[in-house]
Amino acid sequence: MATRSRRPRTEDSPAMPRATTVGASATGRPSKKLKQTPAPATVIPVQVQAAPQVPAALERAESPTASRHFSDRKFQDANISTQSKAGIEHEFMSDVQAATLDLGLAGKDLLVQAKTGTGKTIAFLLPAIERLLKVKQRLAGISVLVLAPTRELALQIEEEAQILLKHHNGFKVGHVIGGTN
Ligand SMILES: Nc1ncnc2c1ncn2[C@@H]1O[C@H](COP(=O)(O)OP(=O)(O)OP(=O)(O)O)[C@@H](O)[C@H]1O
Numbered sequence: 481m482a483t484r485s486r487r488p489r490t491e492d493s494p495a496m497p498r499a500t501t502v503g504a505s506a507t508g509r510p511s512k513k514l515k516q517t518p519a520p521a522t523v524i525p526v527q528v529q530a531a532p533q534v535p536a537a538l539e540r541a542e543s544p545t546a547s548r549h550f551s552d553r554k555f556q557d558a559n560i561s562t563q564s565k566a567g568i569e570h571e572f573m574s575d576v577q578a579a580t581l582d583l584g585l586a587g588k589d590l591l592v593q594a595k596t597g598t599g600k601t602i603a604f605l606l607p608a609i610e611r612l613l614k615v616k617q618r619l620a621g622i623s624v625l626v627l628a629p630t631r632e633l634a635l636q637i638e639e640e641a642q643i644l645l646k647h648h649n650g651f652k653v654g655h656v657i658g659g660t661n
Pocket of ligand 1: 636
């Protein structure tokens with residue numbers, strides 16, 4: 481599915497979302513205009529945009545005076561497992577994490593775009609892990625597949641997943657990359 485950006489592309493705002501992209505919901509409903517949520521003056525620009533068919537869409541408005549990545553939401557207060565909380569090495573969620581966590585935990589399909597280094601990896605890994613915990617009869621094999629456009633990014637995501645899963649039992653993380661011996 482094609483993605484459309486509502487903002488002009490900048491150097492650190494690539495045209496295509498990277499490993500954060502998850503497919504669109506097949507609700508069949510017509511697209512809705514994104515809601516504008518006023519952003520505090522202290523956040524950096526973060527754009528969270530739902531795919532056209534996803535009814536629950538959310539966008540953080542761009543703030544020209546923005547300088548921080550962090551929200552005032554703490555991971556410890558989030559509705560996530562104690563094992564995940566124990567693995568997370570950060571106190572406050574970044575803006576993109578705070579904006580997407582509840583939607584991800586609710587099982588919404590999200591198409592998210594945010595600047596590099598804003599914490600998108602945890603934003604998509606954490607809800608995936610939490611949802612896996614709710615599966616009663618887990619099948620053998622791959623439960624979550626993350627596609628990344630570069631080897632480096634794939635390895636970084638693997639590392640982040642291992643940290644998040646440090647206190648969980650029964651999960652293994654691995655990577656598959658091409659072009660190496
Ligand atoms: N809530 C947080 N508080 C502090 N640091 C964080 C938080 N979330 C992630 N980080 C750290 O910020 C760095 C960048 O995070 P991450 O790689 O997830 O960004 P990204 O948006 O996925 O970047 P890219 O677009 O380059 O993949 C990592 O070192 C990560 O551990």
